[in-house]
Amino acid sequence: MRLSRQGSKKEGPQIKEASDERMAGSGIVGPNQMWTYIVFNEKSEFRQYMFECPIEEDHVKIFLVNMRKMMLDPNMDKPIADRCMAIAQQDITVLEQLEPVLTPSSNTKEFLVPADEPCIKYRKLLSGWEKNGWKIDTKAVQNEQGKKAFAIPSPERKKQKGWVLDKIPVQ
Template sequence: MYINFWYPIARSSDVTAEKPLKVTLLTLPFVAYRDAAGKAHVLADTCVHRGGSLSGGRIKDDCVVCPYHGWEFAGDGKCAHIPSLGKDGKPPARAKVDSYPVQEKYGIVFAFLGDLPEAERPPIHEIEEYGKAPWKAQLYVIDLKAYYERSMENGLDPIHNEFVHPLQGAPLLSPARQRQLLPVEDIPWGSKFYISFDDKLIRDTNLSSDTSGDRVGAAGSWHQGPNQLVTWIDITASSSFHQYLFEAPVDENNTRLFFLNMRNWLTEDKHDARIEDVTLRVVNEDITILETLNPVRTPETNTKEILLPSDHAVVRYREWLKKWDALGWRIDVKALKARQGDAALTIPCPGRRESGNWVLDAVPLLPGNPAS
């Protein structure tokens, strides 16, 4: 798991000005809420007074109020009021919690969990067709009992479709093509592939009769950063699914998937339930596999698996992870677990580059090697 990337926090509709929302991400607690103007804020969920959970409190005057002793924290993370100091009392400068940059896109509240300045931050994937005709979007939030890297790699694996996805017509590549290196190209912050299948997508399924035009039977997947996955499924020239997964690693065993499924056919409302049923059944085909993988987490070296040319996109994804390892962005989960319970830890926010004297400790990171 990494700092310095954008992570989905919650559906936009779940972040309100009525009640703080507790979110666990990267094994750590965060709180999300809106101010009176409707702006979303994401803070570390630990009061620096005596460790109260801010998400268990309330919202008052654009601040989240700790339920333990009433300390009020504004959206910038600074303590705005301490009741025991009186009406005119000024909170000490050290009374602050980490506050994270926020963006809202696609019906999702995203937070940048890291300390990079704005100009250096990796982007949230730009969905150019979002909100444009004829495309229609449906957003699902799915809890997965699996590690997010396993989920990402599943999406970058074109071979599993033949064996796992009968609802998509079990699209396949011939053994001869599987022996060839999967064509993968690098893109900013990731890599991608796009291939045609030897057998056509959604052949003999309950959606096949609703397509029109010549069959294309092609699909592509790519990742942007460690936790954003894109899959395009082109059934015909005018019938496509564009699927976007924004993955939130809850911890080393659980992931929350923010799954945006877009289509440019069967876009009338009367088809929504049918599309949702087929889509979620396909997702459950993946979940059945992912939740039983052993080991739960990706092996530390490729020597612990036998990888083939068709796994090239998976291998390239792991190579990108090594790049972010070298930058020193990977969380040292073992060290973090050893300290949890004895210390309050959080992800360092950009504000730590501008001021010191923070109460909450930053999460331990594995040493990087930028020269590599």
């Protein structure tokens, strides 16, 4: 995506030198990794990678890797990290109040608009993985909570028998 320059009086000197057109984009890799980038010019850009690590069915820990080709002075590390957190906090404030916490199993009970297209595409991607049997059966796991440990299945399980831990139940 190309963005026209919206010059700000508060921009730093490296950003002011940017061209009149900026490029930006974002996407996903798998169910829990997102990437985004903003390119101001050849020498000035940001790239970010977010990784979600499931803790519980309704709780994830998010890790952010932020890389840049500009403002490389170590004195800029904290202000940039603070800015990333301020931006993330805007989402956190909204998301912490959302109910239901889990996405409905069907979108027939949701009001979706054209701007929701990325969410719809993402859910279709998840649906494909679920059809492959890659969705954890959380109810079955909860029934065994505190009584049994499970392992995430791997290709080696098909080749070799006698595993101590059962594979995690999937749907």
